[in-house]
Amino acid sequence: MSKRFLMGNEAIALGAIHAGVHFVSGYPGTPSTEILESVAKWNSSGNIYVEWSVNEKAALEVAAGAAYAGASSLVTMKQVGLNVASDPLMSLAYVGIKGSMVIVSADDPGPISSQTEQDTRHFAQFSKLPVFDPSSPEEAYEMIQDAFAYSRKYQTPVLFRPTTRICHGCASIDVNDTPTSSDAPEGFVKDTNRWVIFPRTSYLNHLKIEKRNEELRSILSNYPHNFIEGSGRVGIACGGVSYSYVKEALQDIPQEIKLLKVSTPHPFPEDLALQFMQGTNEILVVEELDPVIEQELTFLCGKHHLPDNIHGKLTHEMPQAGENSTEIVKAGILAFLGIEPMPAESSSDMPPLPVRPPVLCAGCPHRASFYAVKKAMHGKKAVFCGDIGCYTLGNAMPLDMVDTCLCMGADVTIAQGLHRIEPDAVNFAFIGDSTFFASGITGVVNAVYNQTDIVLVILDNSTTAMTGHQPHPGTGRTMMGNISSAVSAEKILRAIGVSNIKTVDPFDYELAVKTVSEIAEYKGVRAIIFKAPCISVASPQPVFHVDSGTCIQCGKCLRELGCPAIVKEDGKISIEPTLCYGCSLCAQICPTGSIIRRCSHEN
Amino acid sequence: MKTDCLLCGVGGQGTVLASKILAFAAMEKGCEVRTSETIGMAQRGGCVVSHVRIKDTPIYSPLVPLHSADILIGFEPAEAVRCLPYLSASGTVIVSKKEIRPITSWNSASEYTGSAMLSYLEKNCTKLIVIDSEKVFKLCGSSRVLNIALLAAAVHSGSFGGINTDDLKHAVKSLVKPQFHELNLSAIDTVIALIGEDNK
Structure with missing residues (x-):
């Protein structure tokens, strides 16, 4: 063992390497991105295959294929990425895998950098898959290895769900100096009943999954990262980073409290939870996002006719949205215990502080693109549909050029729906290059096939900028350091049937405005590709x-x-x-x- | 020994590297360290805060609780004011004098001045060290030394107990790219010399 200072995402990567991972795929998304990047960074021998896939669905499927062939595979994404990957996920849960496969879906309470506050633990319940929920970077290092072991043992994909404070928190961690080396994958063995999903096999697999999960409810009660601490008639149940806030808060509360820490919210460690509830009357549940542990405990009270009162989000005693902190948790615990909190120190005389919304960088080509469209469309009826990426920041004043933003790729399709209802407006769809490859193409096919009338604007800055400049199919570089042939967005558009395409440097201001004005006058699906590199991949010019x-x-x-x-x-x-x-x-x-x-x- | 430190500023100012350097220096002293960073959308000019917790016994929360930071390192005066509720009654504030105005302020009435922020800090904390960052940049010939200069001032103030300037230099050499060693090491000496002059 030796101590290393690691970010939670690095700890997950190192844990996966130490668990013998062969194959890693993913799609960038805060707070998950650094996991795959760290594997690539430490893969000097090149023995681990690492790829940024075109989107999360592709990432999950290639990793499933690798696991079908007996490899240990890891897939990384953020929580909304799991929505994209949910089609293969739900079926894969029935089919299972050979080898081992861990799907990391990083949740973002707050949300700090996400569209939703959805909870991957619910996805685990929905897909009937086990999920591991670490409370610290140290636990993340250990538990990712456990996740691989459970996956291998039960031949099922396993979910792993860190939250932002785990992913982007750093800690001094004891790491294994002599990790076990993994065996070479056996290879794919033809077995139609196993690898081809059919209604009949799914019925049988469904029965097996329910039986396995029932067993796991008992087995996971003995999992070392699920435990009870202390004793007393009042209890606190918690999981994830909230466990650390509870521990921090309890340092100042001199009262005997029994603590339940749940690291596997699904299948829920039922026996352990029953043991926890024995002799306690009042239980406060402290967790982020959805009341998953709270509902499980409430369910157990009903199932086993227990007299315990469960307090938490459902009883409006803990916040229903946003992330926790020591202060929030402490206030909740004090109220739960009926202790008067210390009067808050007032800072009422604080001068007004500047608001700092995130903005496009100085020199960002998106600013020039948005400005050109704004100028060209001045005084005309137009709607500007935006998408996910740095260019969402085009919504900020004074540009004010993002009227809608929903999810990856939706700019192209929302614009089509808007146009059907209001055909006299010019409907713009702004999409970044990485987002175009990830989920924009099918929307363009839909537009051409259904003969709609939109202006597609591809903001091509030759990188995935928001998440830290990952390569994508249009860059011609891979995570294995290879040069591949760059996929051309323009050729794709032409092949789909978009013939009116103009490629312009947005920093050629007059030409950019003229091009937008002209193309706006046409009908049908037409496209402008604003091509200029992100400032982080371009060399600065004289100021x-x-x-x-x-x-x-x-x-x-x-x-x-x-x-x-x-x-x-x-x-x-x-x-x-x-x-x-x-x-x-x-x-x-x-x-x-x-x-x-x-x-x-x-x- | 326990030192809770908050580094706050505007996305892009280099708080993340500064917290890594602090953590490295503390680990070299055998301490437990826990940090938490702001990574993502806020890095594009939003408010960023790094929490660094150093202790010789286990640390639970990755976030510094309110009213308990021993040191607040403000990379920008208004951001230091924003994070002041984290400071303990006896805590030290190290702050860069130079304000960074958000672009939104040009279109609204909410203009603020760095000096108003600094005078608020002066009234509301027991120990305040203001760093004339533009002077440091001029002497070092680069504006990229802000994070190291502020760290040097914090270490020099003695607020980090066991960590001295030599430990900081060692951490810089271990974590910063070799081509920037000279620049950053000179920033440490420059800022300490400046503080010395002010105290004369």
Whole structure:
């Protein structure tokens, strides 16, 4: 054993490597992204196959295929990614696997960087799969290895559900210096009854799954990461990171409390929970997202005619949305125990603080693209459907160019529905390059087939920017470091039947506006590809400055672009040289030509 | 020994690396360390907070509880004010003088000044160290040293108990890319010299 300081996502990656993983696939999504990246980082021998798949459905299916051939496979995604992968997931739960297979679906209480506060533990119940829910990065390292072991033993995919504070928390962790090496996968063995899903086999498998889960309810009661601490007539049941908040809060509460920690919310460790409830009358459940543990305990009370009162989200004693913290948990426990909380220290005299919504970076090509469309469509009836990625930030003032955002790929299809109802509007669909490959293409096929009328705008910045610049099919690079042939979005559009396609550099402002104005006048499915690299993959150009002699302080650059590099100091507009990337957009729109590029040696 | 530290700023300022460096230095001293980072959408110019908890006994929560931070390192004056409720009554605040205004402030009435934030901090905390970051940038020839400069000031203030400037330099050499060693090590010396001058 040796100590290493690891982020939770690194701990999951290292645990998977130490469990002998052969095959890792996934799709980027906060807070899960660093798991796959860490495996790739530590895969110097190249013995583990690692890929960013085109989306979560593909990732889960390729990992299932690898496991059918006897490999140990790992799939990573964020919680909403599991929605995309739910079709193969639900069926795979019936078919099962050979080898072993762990599906990491990272939940995001808050939500901090997600569309929903959905709970993967419910997905585990729905798909009837076991789920492991670590309470710390240390536990994540150990439990991911357990997840592989259970998967191998029961020949079933197993879910693993960390939350943001586990994924992005770091801790000093004891890691195994001599991990066990895994055997080479046996290979695929033809077995039609096993690998071909049919109604009859699904019926039989359903029976087996129910029987297995009943067994697991008992077996998991002895799982070391499910446990009871302390004793007393009042109890607290918790799981995930909330366990650490409860422990922290209890340091200041001198009362005997019996604690139940649940690390496998499904199948629920029933025997252990019954043991916990024995002799306790009042139980508070502390968990994030949905009241999963709370419902299980309430169910057990009914099933076993227990007199316990279960308190929590369902009784409105704990918050029903958002993430927990030590303060929230402590307040809940004090109220539950009937203890008067200490009066809160007031900070009422705090000066008003600036609001800081996340914004597009200085030099971001999306700003130029949105601005060109905004200018071209000024005064015309148009709706701008957005999607998931950095470009969702195009919603912020002053750009204000995202009217809808739902889920990956929905910009293309929402625009079609809007247009059917309001045919006199021009319906724009903005989609990033990575999102286009992930889930935009079928929407375009739908649009062409059904002869609708939309302007598709592909914001091609040659990377998956929001999650930290992962390669995708359009980049021609893979996670194994290989060069593959880059998939062309334009060729795909042409093959689908979109013939009116214009590719433009959004930083060529006049041409960009002219192109949008022209294409908006046509009918049918037409497309603009705004092609300019993300500032993180492009080299910065010489920066700009404002000529204070000619600047008339009209404020157009400041008011219309929302660029973080354009600032107003002592009433005068200037450009912050440390932030400017030299994109030139502000210089192109300045009515007096007062924004001038510095010579490169002045940088 | 227990040190709870909060690093707060605006996405892109380098808080994540700073918390890693602190954690490394503390682990070298044999301490338990737990940190929590803001990664994701907020990194695009939003408010970011790193929690760093150092203890010689086990730590539970990855987040520093309210009113219990021993040190608050503010990479921006308004962000330091925002996180002030985390500071303990006897805690130290290290803050960069330079404000970063959100772009939204140009279109609204909510303009604020760094000096108003600094005077609020002065009134509401017992120990405040203000770092003239632009002066540090000028002396070092780069604005990329803010995180290390603030860390150096925090370590120099003695608030980290067992961690001294040599430990910090060792951590920087271990975690920062070699081509940036000289720049960052000079930032440590520069900021300490500046604090020394101010105290004369």
